[in-house]
Amino acid sequence: MSVIEKIISQLSNPGRDSLIPVLQAVQEEEGFISRESVIEIGKALDLPASKIYGVATFYNQFRFTPYGKWNIQVCRGTACHVKGSAALLSRIERELGIGAGETTKDGFFSIEIVSCIGACGLAPVIAVNGNFHARVTPDDVPVILKHYRSIQPEESKQ
Amino acid sequence: MIQIEVNNRQVEANKGELLLTAIRRAGIKVPTLCHFEGLPPSGACRLCVVEMDGRLAPSCATTVSEGMKCQTHSAKAVRARKTIIELLLADHPDDCLYCVRNGNCDLQTLAEEYGVRTRRYQGEKSSCHLDVSSPALERDPAKCILCGKCVRVCEEIQNVSAIDFVGRGSKTRIETAFNDGLNMSSCVFCGQCIKVCPTGALREKSSTKEVLEAIADPDKYVVVQHAPAISVSIGEAFGLKPGVECSGPLNGALRRIGFDKVFDTSFTADLTIMEEGAEFVSRFKNKGKLPMITSCSPGWVKYAEQFYPDMLDNLSSCKSPQQMMGAVIKNYFAEKSNIDPKKIFSVSVMPCIAKKFEVTRDEMLNDGVPDIDAVITTRELVRLMKMRGLDLNSIEPEPADNPLSLKTGAGKIFATSGGVMEAALRSAYFLLTGKELDSLDIKVVRGLEGRKEAKININGTEVGIAVVSGLKNASDLLDEIRAGRSDLHFIEIMACPGGCINGGGQPIGVTPEAVAARMKSLYSIDKNEKYRASHLNPDIQKLYKDYLGEPLGHKSHKLLHTHYAKRDVVK
Structure with a gap:
């Protein structure tokens, strides 16, 4: 039984309405929504792939690439925003050559936007596989990335 | 009130x-x-x-x-x-x-x-990528205003859902799944989205440039065929009332553009009926696969290959009239006129976007030579005519070139939903009984309704027929058959609602009244033709006698028939 079959078998009345819970469960299970998952969900719920892709891209919570070895969570909550997290995010994106929600081709880094992570006093804040970095300026970014490039995560997040 | x-x-x-x-x-x-x-x-x-x-x-x-x-x-x-x-x-x-x-x-x-x-x-303006991946349609999301009409026609009328809203807020786009582009998607290239698009975000992939280049090339012998739907639609672009028959001036205009020969696809519509009628009679008598389903609409054929691969044996193996004309031109006509088929550049004017895709199918190559080299839509022909300063109102009527243009009323009504069925029944009745129908007008299959059904009595045997247009209507009927319905023997399916007179390549801004006027015009042309059943077309009879042999014979099989295969797309 595939992951999706298992998820759908647990629903009492699977149909169009189940799409978002199914997407959430698949992402929970696999870390991202793969092309294969979209097609399989479509077959199971009798929905076209374009519709599922449309719904999934509407919400920030769904990602379409697996996390990198190091997943950089950038807080875009109010306090971090006031303290310049927009510039920080765009610097990270520029340094890595990917956008938020994406993963570098070598699979090393991914960027994820998160809402407030409850560390407003440290704003702007980023968390790399759960390691918090406080009061980060755009110019700190190359140093932080260099650090993570040189080490291996103790355990993969997903 | x-x-x-x-x-x-x-x-x-x-x-x-x-x-x-x-x-x-x-x-x-x-x-x-x-x-x-x-x-x-x-x-x-x-x-x-x-x-x-x-x-x-x-x-x-x-x-x-x-x-x-x-x-x-x-x-x-x-x-x-x-x-x-x-x-x-x-x-x-x-x-x-x-x-x-x-x-x-x-x-x-x-x-x-x-x-x-x-x-x-x-x-800031949105930056968007042009989607030119398909052989038939182009999408330019930069011009899209997100009205959503293309999404609705694709999902609710055609049951294809190749595109949908993707993303959110200012980043919303109309896209295919995974932004793959139309060529990877389930798009069947019917082009109905182009007709509802209020801007230039959706358009056909134009072939006018290569047609003009071929005409300018002294080494090329450039021939053109025009589909039965063109002559009753194109007048509207020149201020004529919807439905006014213009084949005479149209032939004249095409010669003035520089085509060496002008043929009428209605002729090979008759040829299609000869083959398809014989195929139906053979299936009917020999307990072959039924219901037999027509295969002239390339959008429908692609839809079947994607969504109903289990029913591909039900499709007639006949090529569409466009492809039959292409094959007859590069073989029969070339041989008869002593022209090297490799020098012939064969153009077709079609009311259809999917025809642009159909000519690229591998099955449409004959020993490596394509049946048709370029397809232009009604809209593209109008542009070519305007570029050349040609106005249909002031061009004297001219006949099309024989031997590939003599048509019957049966061939002409191919352009409307129900027309192929009516034409096929006129000839199938003759093939089964040796007699002509008492009345050639089979009114139950006429009209713009999405589904028409009837039982026709042929020699005491009841033949169940259905005519559907619009792919949602088609899939509803096919689902009934999948579920076990067995009273139907022959089905006509057209991808576009109403058939080719409402095709994706027709002028923009067509009203339902205009489509009805085109349909009315076709039946009045049919009524006034000397020959009204395909098997009575003397040039068709001659083509079989001189060249093809008999319907479903060896030569027909090679030139006029094709096959289909399951198509894996993102759906």
Whole structure:
């Protein structure tokens, strides 16, 4: 039984309405929504792939690439925003050559936007596989990335 | 009937109908960009807002009630509409002069009507990629205003759902799944989305350049065929009433453009009937796979390959009239006229977008030579004619070139939903009974309804027939057959609602009345033809005698028949 079959078998009345819970469960299970998952969900719920892709891209919570070895969570909550997290995010994106929600081709880094992570006093804040970095300026970014490039995560997040 | 008050005048309205419908019936023009006649309101564009008690309400999504009062053109309503247009233009490429829809664009027309003369809003423009991945259609999301009509026609009328809204807010786009592009998607290239698109965001992949280059090349022998639907549609682009038959001036115009020979696809529609009629009779007598389903609509064929691969054996193996004409030109005609088939550049003028895809199918190569080299739509031919200063109104009628143009009424009515069935029955009846039908008019299969069914008595045997157009209607019927329905023997399916007269390559802005007029015109041409059944066409009889042998024979099999295969697409 595939992951999706298992998820759908647990629903009492699977149909169009189940799409978002199914997407959430698949992402929970696999870390991202793969092309294969979209097609399989479509077959199971009798929905076209374009519709599922449309719904999934509407919400920030769904990602379409697996996390990198190091997943950089950038807080875009109010306090971090006031303290310049927009510039920080765009610097990270520029340094890595990917956008938020994406993963570098070598699979090393991914960027994820998160809402407030409850560390407003440290704003702007980023968390790399759960390691918090406080009061980060755009110019700190190359140093932080260099650090993570040189080490291996103790355990993969997903 | 209830009374409402529009612009201080009493207007009658039907209970439960939409305010927009009542307003328009009263002759008041309220613009819309997203409204889709016949489908539930989506309320996306907000251009239809009217003022009611000082507030703005979308008339497309408001149901009338007794005594309702509204102002359609109050200062507030007009200002709101103008602002919406200005905001749409703020994220629109200012390249109307270079746009295929220049002079024929709803957004451009509204900007003109509402007096937009300055760029009040300026800001960042969305950057979008042109999708040129398919052989038939192009998508330019930069010109898209997100009205959603293409998504609706694709899902609700055609049951294809190749595209949908992707992303959110200012980043929303109409896209295929995974932004793969149309070629990877389940798009069947019917082109109905082009016809509902208010701007130039959707358009055909044009082949006019290669056609003109071929004409200019002295080493090429350039021939053209025009489909039965063209002559009753193209006049509208030159100010003629819908449905006016123009094949005479059309032949003249095509020669003036520089084509060496002009053929009428109605001739190979007759040839299709000879093969398809024989195929049906053979299946019927020998207990072959039934119901047999027509295969002239390439959009429908691709749809079947994607969504009903289990039913591909039900499709007739006949090529479409376009492909048959292509094969006959590069073989029979080339041999007879002593022309090297490799020098022939064969063009077809079609009411269809999917025909552009059909000619690229591997099965349509004969020893490596394509049956057809380029397909242009009705719209592209109009552009070519205007470029050459040609006006249908002032061109003397000319006949098409024989031997590949003598048509029957049966071949001509191929252009409408029900026409292929009627033409096939006229000949199948003869093949089965040796007699002609008492009345050649088979009225039960005529009309613009999405599904028509009948039982026809042939020699005491009841033959169940169905005619459907629009792929949603087709899939509803096919699902019944999958579920075990077994009273049908012969089915005609056309991808476009109403058939080729409403094809994706036809002029933009066609009303249902115009489509009905085209249909009426076809039946009147049929009525007045000397020959009204394909097997009576003397040139068809000669083609079999001189070249092909007999229907379903060896040569026919090689040139006029094809096969289909399951198609894996993202769906």
